[in-house]
Amino acid sequence: KEAPALLPVTLRNVEADLRVQGLQVGSGGVPAGKVSTLRPQEDAEIIAWFRKLQQYDSTQVERSKARRDVKGPLPKVIDSDKEYVQSRMLSLLGGQSGVRTLDLPRPASADPRPFEVVGIPLGAGFHVVEIASPLLGAALLDARHGAARTMFVRTSALVTNLGVHFKLGRENALAWVTTLDRGLPVAGARVRVSDCHGRELATGTTDAQGVARIEGLSSDPPLCNGPGEGGNAYFVSARHQGPDGVQDMAFTWSDWQRGIEPWRFNVPTSNDPRPDERAHTIFDRTLLRAGETVSMKHLLRSETRGGFGVPEAAPDTLAITHLGSGQQFTQALVWRKTATGGRSAHSSFAVPPAAKLGVYEVELRGSRGEGYSLITGQFRVEEFRLPVLEGRVGPADKAPLVNVRSVPVGVQVNYVAGGAAAQLPVRVSALVRSRYLHFDDYDTFSFGPPRVRQPASGAGEEEETARQDARVVADKLPLTLDRNGAGRVTLEEVPRAGTVQDLVVEATYADPNGEVQTLRSTTPLWPAAVLAGIKTEGWVSARQKIRFQALALTPDGKPAADVPLQVQAIARITTSSRKRMVGGFYSYDNQTETKDLGTVCTGKSDASGLLLCETKLDEPGEVELVVTARDKNGNTFDAAASVWVTRQGELWFGGENxxxxxxxxxxxxxxxxxxxxxxxxxxxxxxxxxxxxxxxxxxxxxxxxxxxxxxxxxxxxxxxxxxxxxxxxxxxxxxxxxxxxxxxxxxxxxxxxxxxxxxxxxxxxxxxxxxxxxxxxxxxxxxxxxxxxxTRAHQIDVKVVADKESYPVRGKAQVTITATLPDG
Known part of the structure; x- marks a missing residue:
């Protein structure tokens, strides 16, 4: 039989006699039957003592509260403060039933050691421990309290081999019970959820995986706002009888989440027990003049565990608010159910002829009482003029811009009614910025550039170089169009980069309608005529070899055959150490180094643009694979992805606080x-x-x-x-x-x-x-x-086909609408 649990107490060689009192709540040593009869009251008793110890942890407590909690006379009032008493002068266990008293060993007078650590034996269960020290009382308490003054120190301890883990959701909850020594699930444990007063709210029994599923529990625990109380959380306890016949118990509070708070994971959370609602308004158009009418269709759904659902209550008021002045228009909403079980409402709003210009916000109100609203969209009311001129701007060469140093840019401006804008003055500006490369047909491949090698760092985080930079290459270059409304200007010293960039060109001119118009185009700048991508089999280790795929594409995303590809491996080694800080706290110090592992794969792409690679990596941990594609002119394009090698060792990631x-x-x-x-x-x-x-x-x-x-x-x-x-x-x-x-x-x-x-x-x-x-x-x-x-199973494929490609003014068009369900 294993030795009993010991609560360590440090005794300094200052007094000859010291007494300790311990109260065990819900003793685990009693027969199982008696424990069962007392079980409904155990949680309330533990909660009461747990709260009481928290309240008496402060320096002073109110005398009125102390009179209710202490069974015995209170210390006399010796100063002007008659409302409070020192908590260290009070014995919470004095006069309580079930208290056992034992003597701690007395240090020998000749013992040279300044202190000694002894253990208080405790059985399974929750314990309240209080130590009385007359010598500390004589030294630290006011002498006017008399020679028999005693100082009391108290704490609590939970002796258990159970761990209780609690997940609280909006529609249900879950408790997972495991052992502390081995971290294994505990089957057959009885789980009970109580409020802050100990009232039972839900119960359950763990299955073979140690999981107890709980239904009907609100995601917003009841608030405890009584005297000396505070906070709102559920008390979750678990009890299980082990093979030795001893009843074990453990508990947790639903707000015990220090170090794993939701904000650390950047995920949306809510304690509101009501489902979140999503509303959206579909407009026939979003830009109007005063006096015109906008038509709207409103959709309303609720978020549930099974997906989108229909809310029980729907807003009854539509509010349209001008954001600049706060002017508001309201009208009633009438909802109708669709044949598929949905819910929608139709409405229209005639913009007053004297309406203020600007942005109008659409809100749905009234589903959850006063003050609750759902913003579903916006539209603008403006006095605008139709442009007289229309044009285009962009590189004069339609071929892909590959490793260029200068780019000719062409500008063409015409009248909407026909004819060229001859001799029109134009100003041209341009900048180069980074571009994220993605192809829908190759979404599992990485086209991102490799990380820049940096010296060993102790920051503890793996940071990538920021590439969201922009550089101006032309600032308002003057240009006068010829008699055909065309003009050309050359952008010099275009910066090069190892990855794809965007060239943004703008042309600004004065429109005859009195407005300043701007034309814009965005064109990619390619470092090479071929692109490289890489796909790993995942970051998990293959048992024997690492398999990955290198890819070569043309700038338009088509496979490129017979392209030389080369893959290099770079190991990133993170060394973590734990260091102690001032105040007894600990922090992690991580050092990251890189190691070149050489070339691991070479070859040419096949007809599909692929190069299948298989290699053996002896360096465990994170390995960055960098693929390089070379075009016919010797230009290169680099892409990288990481793989975690675990074949000859465990992954070891840097620790955090x-x-x-x-x-x-x-x-x-x-x-x-x-x-x-x-x-x-x-x-x-x-x-x-x-x-x-x-x-x-x-x-x-x-x-x-x-x-x-x-x-x-x-x-x-x-x-x-x-x-x-x-x-x-x-x-x-x-x-x-x-x-x-x-x-x-x-x-x-x-x-x-x-x-x-x-x-x-x-x-x-x-x-x-x-x-x-x-x-x-x-x-x-x-x-x-x-x-x-x-959500392919929930999508309807809608196609709209016209009978002609073009129509004359006031012509008549016939349109065919086809809707197809996911099953065809």
Whole structure:
């Protein structure tokens, strides 16, 4: 039988006798039957003592409260302050039933040690401990309280091998119960959810995965605003009887989320128990003159766990507000149900002839009482003139601009009614800025440039060089058009870059209608006549070799054959160390270095523009693969992607001063039926993880075992997950154990594989706890990622076809509208 748990107490050699009192709430040593009869009251009792200890942690408390909590006379009033009393002069356990008293060992008079650490034995359960010290009372308390004054120090302790993890959603909740020593799920544990007063709100029993699903729990816990109370959170407790027959219990509060707050994951959250509503207005047009009429169609939906739904209540008022002056127009809304179960409303608004110019905002009001509104769109009311001139501007050469130093730009301006704008003065400006390269047919390939190599840094974060720069290459160059309304100017010294850029050209002129018009064009600048892309098989390690694909494309996104491709590997090595700071806190210091691993693949692209590569990488960790494509003129284009090599070691990511980890999906968008793979960047060699799919609540869960050699999870995308879901992974690592070689003869022979794993990994990482820090304690990390899910099953394909390509003025057009469901 294992030794009992000990609460360490440091005794300084200052007094000969010290007494300690302990009160155990819901004793775990009583028979199971008695525990069952007392169980409905246990949570309320624990909550009361938990709150009481928090209130008496302050220096002073009100005498009126102390009279209710202390069974015995209060210290006499010795100064002008009659309303408060020092909390260290009060004994909360004095006179309480169930209190056991024991004597702590008395230090020997000849002992040279200045202090001694002793342990108070505690059984399973929640304990309130209070120590009485007459000597400290005589030294620190006012002498006017008498010679028998005593100082009291109190604390609480939870002795348990259970860990309770709670997820609270809008439509449901979940409790996950695990063991602290091994981090394994606990089946058959009884879970109870209570409010801040101990009233039972929900119960459940964990399944084989240690999960208890709870329905009907509000996402906004009841507020506790009584005397000495504060905050709103659920109290979640779990009880389980172990193989030894001892009842174990543990608890958590729903607001215990320090280090994993929602804002750390950059995901939207809300405590409102009512579903979020999404409203949208479709306008026949958004630019009007005073006196014209705008027609609108309003759509309203609610966000639910199963996707979009129809709200129970709908707004009854349409408000149109002028943003400049606040002038407002209102009218009633009439909603109708569609044949497919939707809900919409139609309305029209005649802009007054004397209406103010500017932007008008459309709001739907009245669905949730006073002050609630949904902004659904905007339209503008302006006095505008139709242009007399129209034109175009852009590079004179229609061929792709590849590694150019100068660009001829042509300007053409004509009258709308016909004819050239001869001798029109024009000013031309241009700038070069970075461009994000993406092709829909190759969305799994990376076309981004490689990261700039930097010296070793201790910032602790992997930062990429900012490329959102812009450079002006021409500023209002004067140009006069010829008799044909055409003109040309040359842009000199166009900057070069190793990646694609945008050339933005603008031409400004005075229109005869009195307005200044601006023409604009955006043209890509290519560093080479061919583009390079790279796709890895994911960041997870192949067991033997790393497989990836290099791609060569033309600037218009077509496959390029027989293009020389070369792939280089660069390892990024992050070394983390933990250092102690002033005040007893700890922080992580990360150093990142790069190592050139040489060329890992060369060849020419095939007819599909692909080069299939397979190589062996001996450097574990993050490896950046840089592919270079070379055109016929020797110009090059670089693209890069990272792969995580785990074949000969575990991934080890730099630690941070919180409990958040990165959860990286293989791609951002999936279609129903596909399998999503996500990498868990955890600092553990082994872990038990709760994988939850969430949106307005918990949709699905599974418990998986993670290995540092392959820290990935897989999810089959379901039909009802569109348009998006959030995936969270809570990774647990149990306590690290000291595993000496001779432990094989005590317990290892019963489970050889478990003993070998513990001996080889845990034994090396085990660090004995000290009075200041316990680095081997159980640990957890949480990661969250969003997945976009296709909605093809909910889309209707609509086609509009006219009977002619062009029509004369006042001609009649016949239009055919075809709508096709997803199943054809």
């Amino acid at each position: 919180h409990d958040r980890i990165d959860l990286l999906p293989e791609k951002k968008r999936y279609e129903p039926g596909e399998t999503a793979r996500l990498q868990v960047r955890m600092p553990f060699r082994f872990a038990t993880a709760l994988v939850a799919v969430e949106r307005e609540g918990i949709i699905d869960t599974q418990v998986v075992q993670l290995n540092g050699q392959d820290p990935t999870v897989s999810l089959k995308i379901q039909e009802g997950w569109g348009p998006n879901v959030y995936v969270s992974v809570l990774a647990l690592r149990g306590r690290l154990r000291e595993v000496p070689w001779y432990s094989f003869f005590t317990w290892g022979f019963k489970a050889p594989r478990e003993w070998w794993s513990a001996f080889w990994y845990e034994g090396k990482e085990y660090v004995a706890p000290t009075a200041l820090v316990d680095l081997s304690k159980p640990a957890f990390r949480l990661g969250v990622a969003e997945l976009k899910v296709g």
